[in-house]
Amino acid sequence: MIVVYFSMDGDLSINYLRELFGMEPLESKAYFSLFGPNADLLLTLIGILLIVGGIFIGFSRNREDDEFIEQLRYESLILSLYINSGLMLLCLIFVWGFDFLTVMQFNVFSTLYVFIICFYLRLYLNKRSLRNEKQD
Amino acid sequence: MNITQGELAEKIGVTRQAVNSIELGKYVPSTLLALKMAHFFGKTVEELFMLEEGDL
Numbered sequence: 369m370i371v372v373y374f375s376m377d378g379d380l381s382i383n384y385l386r387e388l389f390g391m392e393p394l395e396s397k398a399y400f401s402l403f404g405p406n407a408d409l410l411l412t413l414i415g416i417l418l419i420v421g422g423i424f425i426g427f428s429r430n431r432e433d434d435e436f437i438e439q440l441r442y443e444s445l446i447l448s449l450y451i452n453s454g455l456m457l458l459c460l461i462f463v464w465g466f467d468f469l470t471v472m473q474f475n476v477f478s479t480l481y482v483f484i485i486c487f488y489l490r491l492y493l494n495k496r497s498l499r500n501e502k503q504d
Numbered sequence: 505m506n507i508t509q510g511e512l513a514e515k516i517g518v519t520r521q522a523v524n525s526i527e528l529g530k531y532v533p534s535t536l537l538a539l540k541m542a543h544f545f546g547k548t549v550e551e552l553f554m555l556e557e558g559d560l
Binding site: 433434435495 | 517518519520521522524525531533534537
């Protein structure tokens with residue numbers, strides 16, 4: 369990462385050098401970090417909540433839960449991994465330079481949330497097909 | 505035996521979606537669930553489930 373910073377942005381490399389010699393970096397903000405001189409606590413807390421909340425939403429037992437739903441969950445998890453990898457592949461090809469840092473910030477949470485979307489979508493589709501059958 | 509999917513699901517402790525998917529052949533139940541279903545109907549598992557040609 370440091371090598372990348374060096375080669376891509378002069379300003380950041382100066383900050384790195386300043387940090388190396390124990391000086392305060394110039395106007396740098398460590399967005400997702402609890403520690404460090406300029407850590408943004410609010411963003412860090414939001415990040416923690418997003419991950420812990422996502423784990424609860426995705427993996428806690430539903431009111432109606434059995435081995436079939438569990439199977440659906442595991443399949444969605446694998447599906448979401450494929451989808452997320454595909455998205456990241458596209459981003460690797462089409463996003464350059466420092467914009468990619470934004471992609472990486474999203475990537476911190478994306479696997480979990482793609483999984484949640486996959487899982488609840490499949491759950492919904494399953495329930496809908498059941499409803500349709502009842503009407504016949 | 506005249507029973508709905510919902511009633512069967514309730515009796516063996518799974519969701520109606522599970523019973524529906526098993527009936528449609530979309531989901532293969534675990535051994536435990538297969539045994540429970542067989543026990544409920546008073547039959548052996550192999551009377552309820554069998555291998556298809558593609559499985560052999």
